[in-house]
Amino acid sequence: MAQYGLLIDATKCTGCHACSIACSQYNELEEEVDYNRLEFVERGSFPNCAMDIVPVQCMHCDDAPCVNVCSTMATFQQEDGIVGFDPQKCTGCKACMAACPYDARALNEARLAEKCRWCPEMLQQGKQPVCSSTCMNEVRLFGDLEDPDSEINQKMAKHEVEQLRPDMGTKPRIWYIKK
Amino acid sequence: MPKMKRRSFLKASAVTAAAASVPLKMSFADYKEAAEEEEGYKIPTTCNGCSSMCGVYVHVKNDRVWRVEGHPVHLKSRGRICARGHGMAADMYNKGRVQGPMKRNANDEFEPISWEQAYKEIGEKLTETIDEHGGNSFLWLEHGVRGQRYANPLLDKIGSSNYVTHYSTCFSSKTNAWAEMVGTTLNGDHENAKYMIFEGRNFAGAIIPHGMNQITKAKENGAKIVVIDPKHSEIAKIADDWIPIKPGTDLAFRLALAHVLITEEKYDKDFVNGYVENFAEFWRENKDKSPEWAEEITGIPAEKIREVAHDLAANAPEAFIEPGWHGLHCHYVNSTQTAQMGIVVNALLGNFYKRGGLMPSADPEFGTFEHDGWSEEEKGPRADGAGVAGEHYTVEASRGIAQTVPDMIEKGRIKAAFIYHFNPLRTAPDPEYQKKIKNADLVVSINIDWNETSVYTADYILPESYYLERTEVPQAVSGHISHDYPQISLRQQVTEPLHDTKPLREIMQGITTEMGMGELYDYSLDDEIEAMLEPTGLSAEELKEKGTVELQTNKVEASFPLCPSGNPNLATSTGKIEFSADKFRADGKAGIPTWIEPKVMPDPSADDEFRLIHGKQPYHSHHVTSNNPDLIKLTKKYNGTAMWMNTKKAQKLGINDGDIVTVSSDMTEKEIDVKVTELIHPDCVWISSAYGGFSDRLETAYNLGVNYNDFIPVMVEPYSGTTMSQEVIVKVAKGGVS
Numbered sequence: 028m029a030q031y032g033l034l035i036d037a038t039k040c041t042g043c044h045a046c047s048i049a050c051s052q053y054n055e056l057e058e059e060v061d062y063n064r065l066e067f068v069e070r071g072s073f074p075n076c077a078m079d080i081v082p083v084q085c086m087h088c089d090d091a092p093c094v095n096v097c098s099t100m101a102t103f104q105q106e107d108g109i110v111g112f113d114p115q116k117c118t119g120c121k122a123c124m125a126a127c128p129y130d131a132r133a134l135n136e137a138r139l140a141e142k143c144r145w146c147p148e149m150l151q152q153g154k155q156p157v158c159s160s161t162c163m164n165e166v167r168l169f170g171d172l173e174d175p176d177s178e179i180n181q182k183m184a185k186h187e188v189e190q191l192r193p194d195m196g197t198k199p200r201i202w203y204i205k206k
Numbered sequence: 207m208p209k210m211k212r213r214s215f216l217k218a219s220a221v222t223a224a225a226a227s228v229p230l231k232m233s234f235a236d237y238k239e240a241a242e243e244e245e246g247y248k249i250p251t252t253c254n255g256c257s258s259m260c261g262v263y264v265h266v267k268n269d270r271v272w273r274v275e276g277h278p279v280h281l282k283s284r285g286r287i288c289a290r291g292h293g294m295a296a297d298m299y300n301k302g303r304v305q306g307p308m309k310r311n312a313n314d315e316f317e318p319i320s321w322e323q324a325y326k327e328i329g330e331k332l333t334e335t336i337d338e339h340g341g342n343s344f345l346w347l348e349h350g351v352r353g354q355r356y357a358n359p360l361l362d363k364i365g366s367s368n369y370v371t372h373y374s375t376c377f378s379s380k381t382n383a384w385a386e387m388v389g390t391t392l393n394g395d396h397e398n399a400k401y402m403i404f405e406g407r408n409f410a411g412a413i414i415p416h417g418m419n420q421i422t423k424a425k426e427n428g429a430k431i432v433v434i435d436p437k438h439s440e441i442a443k444i445a446d447d448w449i450p451i452k453p454g455t456d457l458a459f460r461l462a463l464a465h466v467l468i469t470e471e472k473y474d475k476d477f478v479n480g481y482v483e484n485f486a487e488f489w490r491e492n493k494d495k496s497p498e499w500a501e502e503i504t505g506i507p508a509e510k511i512r513e514v515a516h517d518l519a520a521n522a523p524e525a526f527i528e529p530g531w532h533g534l535h536c537h538y539v540n541s542t543q544t545a546q547m548g549i550v551v552n553a554l555l556g557n558f559y560k561r562g563g564l565m566p567s568a569d570p571e572f573g574t575f576e577h578d579g580w581s582e583e584e585k586g587p588r589a590d591g592a593g594v595a596g597e598h599y600t601v602e603a604s605r606g607i608a609q610t611v612p613d614m615i616e617k618g619r620i621k622a623a624f625i626y627h628f629n630p631l632r633t634a635p636d637p638e639y640q641k642k643i644k645n646a647d648l649v650v651s652i653n654i655d656w657n658e659t660s661v662y663t664a665d666y667i668l669p670e671s672y673y674l675e676r677t678e679v680p681q682a683v684s685g686h687i688s689h690d691y692p693q694i695s696l697r698q699q700v701t702e703p704l705h706d707t708k709p710l711r712e713i714m715q716g717i718t719t720e721m722g723m724g725e726l727y728d729y730s731l732d733d734e735i736e737a738m739l740e741p742t743g744l745s746a747e748e749l750k751e752k753g754t755v756e757l758q759t760n761k762v763e764a765s766f767p768l769c770p771s772g773n774p775n776l777a778t779s780t781g782k783i784e785f786s787a788d789k790f791r792a793d794g795k796a797g798i799p800t801w802i803e804p805k806v807m808p809d810p811s812a813d814d815e816f817r818l819i820h821g822k823q824p825y826h827s828h829h830v831t832s833n834n835p836d837l838i839k840l841t842k843k844y845n846g847t848a849m850w851m852n853t854k855k856a857q858k859l860g861i862n863d864g865d866i867v868t869v870s871s872d873m874t875e876k877e878i879d880v881k882v883t884e885l886i887h888p889d890c891v892w893i894s895s896a897y898g899g900f901s902d903r904l905e906t907a908y909n910l911g912v913n914y915n916d917f918i919p920v921m922v923e924p925y926s927g928t929t930m931s932q933e934v935i936v937k938v939a940k941g942g943v944s
Binding site for chain 1: 272273274275276285286287288289291292293295296410413415416418419422438440441442443444448449450824825835836837839840843844852853854883884885886887888
């Protein structure tokens, strides 16, 4: 069984937002719902200053607070590591939204707390999720963490990586290449 | 059980019912090669989110356009597309589209009219106008250049020289300099470069996805990226060095780069001796343009200028100043000289026709479609004076001067105008002035949506079918990036038109038939496609199926064009790169670029004065995408309408991040909120070029943000005819308009 993960090289992101809009269209999201976002952080002072961009989305945590708090199993861990969501079981209690340290869940008009699914239909075809496949700068590399020859493992081995809020103990499936 | 309610492009729109009943054009089932993979089908075509026309696949599901992905072969997309490409597909279902032909009535309101009646009335009026004032009183105004194919038969037949593009509002200073000095344009070979300067050029804002991919790959392979721009633009995000220059002074910076290369003998002497004309004259004129001289003007330390010049030389010929596009090239009174200096510095590096330097586009050999009905009458002088002795002689006549149409009408030179795929009321300076286009005897707008130009000036609106609803002639894939082999792509119909719209050729055929010139457009698109593809060996069927095809002929080579005798053979009078432009000299102007002061400068003692600069956001194509709900969602989420202001200057004015301020120039005053940031030069404020919609029939764009064109008068840059859109000083005051 493949174990999926995502390696993000945020140093290459130029903030075009194609990832976000490709996701919205693929998943036919409502206007108020987004599965991923960019966070912009300025550092330094003129003229010695720069902009950092951090893509943020559901981290598909191994120890996911949203899974732990969900009383109806609407949010659950799949065997491949992806944190799945079954809208039929969601009661809209919003406990998952409160529990997520990454603010990665969005309430839709039907008051269901939607989230990234990592495009299972694309994975079945052996393709990357649409946020990755459309990214012109190849910021996002999705792959199988179990396969030692996978591109993601090879790239991860070459770089120092970090995760967002490791202090939360959530064991995210998304890594970021350190600057 | 609650049900997931999916937003669709059709949600809550009046066209929903109509769209649901529109049958799919099943003949395209032939091309649904990937239908087995997913629900629905996909068709290869080209994007219209900007003018790069990237290859895409459009997926259709449940009879609706669902999503878009990049075409894997197309050299501009290579499987990847930007936000615009995704978002603009959905605009097919935008409520702002004109749903059928319209006529302005006596109450100054639009009412529907049948195509037949519109053709009849327009045909009669145009015939009358030509009979009375001559064919040269007709103007064709468009973004360029897709409509030209269908404008030309009419322009030629009636004898009008007045084909005008938007280029003078965008980049004519660059193309004019290249045409005069090089006789062609070349592209940066980003993939193989070791050192790239992007000066006023935001490649990550304008975006050719595969171009950006090549740039980031080159960087991973060790290439250095230097961005020179008053604003920390998106491309600056991946730069090794961001050098914020005082806006309007790039010419001085480039003159100083040349000075270092020449005085320190770091230029490519063999290349200059063999392929450059007028080097000695150039140097005589510019011997005093030292880095110290430029430091005073640009604010960039002389040592930094030397460092950049040294790095360029050390990496040459795999080093270049990116030839650029809009950025710098319609912005200042010295924009033509700035473009000229881009050519001079690159030539000093000897990077022309070199891998990693500047390379030509690979072009396919298309056949020419000839039609018996076409003839060419004698034409009068251009109404905009472009190329006309005594008027704007040095302006490229093939591009014209788009911002002065009201003047052409006021002078009685133009009586009837067709405006195709262009919105000068929002994308040219001074909208109040542009509204006078209405004073022509006949204005026909052939546009997709209820844009400002249609609403305020048109007598008739003849809506063209959306790009996903029409097929066009094959295109050569070229421009701005380097690739060895030519590619051909096809824009083709993905679904039936949602509304009562038509492709341009049919519209022109309808009008001209009423004028007794029906023979002009009496052919089919298939005839054109077949004639064009004939020499390529490619069949129309194959191109339709594949969308984009790469040919294995006409490979570009990294070698300077030479005559059989071995002499340089560029399309200039000497065959060489000419550091002095013949045409400029013939008009009594300077052929050799040298320093010209910007037209205006902010008063250094006035803290509230700024130069107003603008640029492209990566999710908008100037104003044309501004009514797109998907893209405006990004604008709202990331506060894209805010005006950028340097932190220290804001502090002096007591302005905090998010404050509302009043921005005023001699033309207008507007309210806007401020983004206070370190990432901009203190001498300027920056706004996106996307906003300031004032057509109330485009409800997403309406009254959202402000536009730089509101603040500038109509001006004509003396060499190339551009708008000089950053030659404007604004005053900024805390608080709203009082």
